[in-house]
Amino acid sequence: MCRWHHSGFDLDTGEIVKWCEALNEDGTSAGMEILGDISKNRAPLHLIPCREEDGYIWVGFD
DSSP, X not given: OOXXXXXXXXXXXXXXXXXXXXXXXXXXXXTOGGGOOOTTOOOOOXXXXXXXXXXXXXXXXX
8 A cells, every 4th residue: 555645556466456545636645745646657566576584685676
């Protein structure tokens, strides 16, 4: 769940579960108006492979 615009994503696939239910009428997010109209940026998440091992977080980059 995005804390700014309350969109929800499936963390296994990156697909959108729900989109921008908390946006202002002009497409901005309350408290983050500087970002502008984010309602048009609908896109699935790009997932990055990662794992936790021995207290470290390992992130894979292509």
